[in-house]
Amino acid sequence: MQTELWTVIIRDVTIAHSQLFPRLIAFAERAWHKSKWEQESDCYTAKLMRNRDWDEFSNAVGYRELARLRKRGIRYILTPPSMK
Known part of the structure; x- marks a missing residue:
């Protein structure tokens, strides 16, 4: 698996973090975890199993991983859900 960071120039690590996280966490989960x-x-x-996995994953990210990112000083952007 691979993922991309689409950009022209990133001059600051803060900008890179804001474009990478929390999406990189979701990518790592799909790359490393094989679900039943x-x-x-x-x-x-x-x-049903996929919905249960999603609930567990989203709770882990929301309650554990985002706090871990904040503690490390990583600024991230959470885009609000939309209906397109």
């Missing part, structure tokens, strides 16, 4: 729902053949069961 990915092997599930029943679509309904897979959807």
Whole structure:
């Protein structure tokens, strides 16, 4: 797997952090973690398992990882959800 940082020039590490985080956490999770729902053949069961994984992941990021980033002085941007 790979991910990109689309930019022309980043002159400051703070700007790089704001463009990388928290998205880099989600990328690492997908790259390193193989979920059981990915092997599930029943679509309904897979959807339930995927939703449970999402709840666990989003809570871990929201309650643990973002605090860890703040503690390290990493400034991040959380874009609000939108309907496009």
